[in-house]
Amino acid sequence: MLANTENIxxxxxxxxxxxxxxxxxxELYEPIDYxxxxxxxxxxxLISVLSYLIFKEDYEKAIKPSLSLEVFHNFxxxxxxxxxxxxxxxxxxxxxxxxxxxxxILSGDVMLVKAYDLLLDLEPEVLKQVVTLFNQCxxxxxxxxxxxMLFEKRNDVTVEEYLEMIRxxxxxxxxxxxxxxxxxxxxxxxxxxYLYQAGVAIGIGFQLKDDLLDxxxxxxxxxxxxxxxxSSNKKTFLLIRAVELAKGKHAQExxxxxxEKDSPxxxxxxxxxxxxxGVANEANIQIQKYFNSGLGSLAKVKGSIFxxxxxxxxxxxxxxxxx
Amino acid sequence: MLANTENIxxxxxxxxxxxxxxxxxxELYEPIDYxxxxxxxxxxxLISVLSYLIFKEDYEKAIKPSLSLEVFHNFxxxxxxxxxxxxxxxxxxxxxxxxxxxxxILSGDVMLVKAYDLLLDLEPEVLKQVVTLFNQCxxxxxxxxxxxMLFEKRNDVTVEEYLEMIRxxxxxxxxxxxxxxxxxxxxxxxxxxYLYQAGVAIGIGFQLKDDLLDxxxxxxxxxxxxxxxxSSNKKTFLLIRAVELAKGKHAQExxxxxxEKDSPxxxxxxxxxxxxxGVANEANIQIQKYFNSGLGSLAKVKGSIFxxxxxxxxxxxxxxxxx
Numbered sequence: 001m002l003a004n005t006e007n008i009x010x011x012x013x014x015x016x017x018x019x020x021x022x023x024x025x026x027e028l029y030e031p032i033d034y035x036x037x038x039x040x041x042x043x044x045x046l047i048s049v050l051s052y053l054i055f056k057e058d059y060e061k062a063i064k065p066s067l068s069l070e071v072f073h074n075f076x077x078x079x080x081x082x083x084x085x086x087x088x089x090x091x092x093x094x095x096x097x098x099x100x101x102x103x104x105i106l107s108g109d110v111m112l113v114k115a116y117d118l119l120l121d122l123e124p125e126v127l128k129q130v131v132t133l134f135n136q137c138x139x140x141x142x143x144x145x146x147x148x149m150l151f152e153k154r155n156d157v158t159v160e161e162y163l164e165m166i167r168x169x170x171x172x173x174x175x176x177x178x179x180x181x182x183x184x185x186x187x188x189x190x191x192x193x194y195l196y197q198a199g200v201a202i203g204i205g206f207q208l209k210d211d212l213l214d215x216x217x218x219x220x221x222x223x224x225x226x227x228x229x230x231s232s233n234k235k236t237f238l239l240i241r242a243v244e245l246a247k248g249k250h251a252q253e254x255x256x257x258x259x260e261k262d263s264p265x266x267x268x269x270x271x272x273x274x275x276x277x278g279v280a281n282e283a284n285i286q287i288q289k290y291f292n293s294g295l296g297s298l299a300k301v302k303g304s305i306f307x308x309x310x311x312x313x314x315x316x317x318x319x320x321x322x323x
Numbered sequence: 324m325l326a327n328t329e330n331i332x333x334x335x336x337x338x339x340x341x342x343x344x345x346x347x348x349x350e351l352y353e354p355i356d357y358x359x360x361x362x363x364x365x366x367x368x369l370i371s372v373l374s375y376l377i378f379k380e381d382y383e384k385a386i387k388p389s390l391s392l393e394v395f396h397n398f399x400x401x402x403x404x405x406x407x408x409x410x411x412x413x414x415x416x417x418x419x420x421x422x423x424x425x426x427x428i429l430s431g432d433v434m435l436v437k438a439y440d441l442l443l444d445l446e447p448e449v450l451k452q453v454v455t456l457f458n459q460c461x462x463x464x465x466x467x468x469x470x471x472m473l474f475e476k477r478n479d480v481t482v483e484e485y486l487e488m489i490r491x492x493x494x495x496x497x498x499x500x501x502x503x504x505x506x507x508x509x510x511x512x513x514x515x516x517y518l519y520q521a522g523v524a525i526g527i528g529f530q531l532k533d534d535l536l537d538x539x540x541x542x543x544x545x546x547x548x549x550x551x552x553x554s555s556n557k558k559t560f561l562l563i564r565a566v567e568l569a570k571g572k573h574a575q576e577x578x579x580x581x582x583e584k585d586s587p588x589x590x591x592x593x594x595x596x597x598x599x600x601g602v603a604n605e606a607n608i609q610i611q612k613y614f615n616s617g618l619g620s621l622a623k624v625k626g627s628i629f630x631x632x633x634x635x636x637x638x639x640x641x642x643x644x645x646x
Contacts, residue, residue, distance in 0.1 A: 124447035
């Protein structure tokens, strides 16, 4: 029986649970196990393995190096949560809250080292190529996080700047995830470049969808509190476009709402303005554009049509998702 | 003319100044340049290059990968300074003070990535071996820092535990530094293992010497304030041994001094007790023991006797140093 998405995620979680990152001192390693046990869709290793399957069927050997993506992603979350002073992650206390900021710094550091460790089963030539790309990706993610922090203090962030920030902070890791699967499978440079392009475009679409769900998601299905971005005046695509589009009375209203403290009225007021200004519709158009661009790049990849279709189906679920 | 230590350090500093870690956003990269410009003896890349020279003369190719050690070391300092809330580093404001803790976290993260980046000139087979050992070393350094923080809250730390902590936090990086030079030069497994052993022993001796100078250094020559460890009740070899050895009146006096706030009287009182209890002498014996053990391992390494002597001479300066 051919592996399906569900089987692969099971295998990913099994391998992750069998991986020991270390034991002593426990204060260093417990936060890593805690963070990884908080769950998540394992989206990054999954799309790496799905990308591998386009070229080869023996996907088991792709699992461990693909886990590097999950560990790296969780390292960035652990450190970002300190920087953002976030109390919760997936409904549970963040590491710096449950332990303390020093523990979150140091456990995060060792997680980054462990992400490199998971790549060490790769053949030397492949390893060199992968570490080179991993470093580029990791550098971009840090640059994206720095831009995100800088944008908090600015009121003149443009859509272009915002898209570049989410490209660096979120999208390149999805690009690298797809590329990694291809590289491990020995795909051609052309194909792995298409996979990267596809992943980056899909990653931007994915983040824009995230922005949209944060305001317009169904509270019954959305995992976090709907309106959280509005509460914190987060400069998302929606807010940046609303500020650009609002004129006269709308502009005054928006300016006033942005100076208000968090309240249900504030969330309702900004959401109503978003509706009047049509920014959700604009976001949907952008999301569709980026997903289509990503799927277009994916369509150029040579390999199993069935497996490419499976990856396409998974990506389509990301467009349609409601949480 | 054969390269001497001074020439090599010049070359290391030149290569470091020519290395660009990145530009945008400047808030991410300026702290890296600042940190690396604070100076330092470049001891780790230097002993890597000196180890390389035991086997081969064309040491220029060892410089860039050896810089990885310096960047990694400075990454650990940047993050340790946050954890220790240290205001100063080499007499200048620490990164988290000059900028803020978030900047120090994120710039440190990208520095760790850049440390891996500097290794990428190595041949694939060598790179795989080096990254494997780099990861082990980096993991140990994080474990050592975690132990150091845990020891702050304990009053029953033993000498054995302390020696294990400084082995992990400080010494293994010197071990890896010597090993790295040997590996890049293509030395045998046996020789690189001896280099590692030598570096670890010397690293422990080096840290014990640091402890000793912190209390007994000449204020005119020692870079930091003499007595800093006593001020902060830091559990060094000297204090741990003093607590173990002090009986009766001495024990009462030490306990009282440890509860006192920082003052010149406290520093003088504890230093006097150290003298009465003979712990400085004990430390000197340990330092000599570790350095001799390190030099013994170094003596087993095959290769240029002249170059081995040069490395030995550099290490001897570390024993004799007064700052």
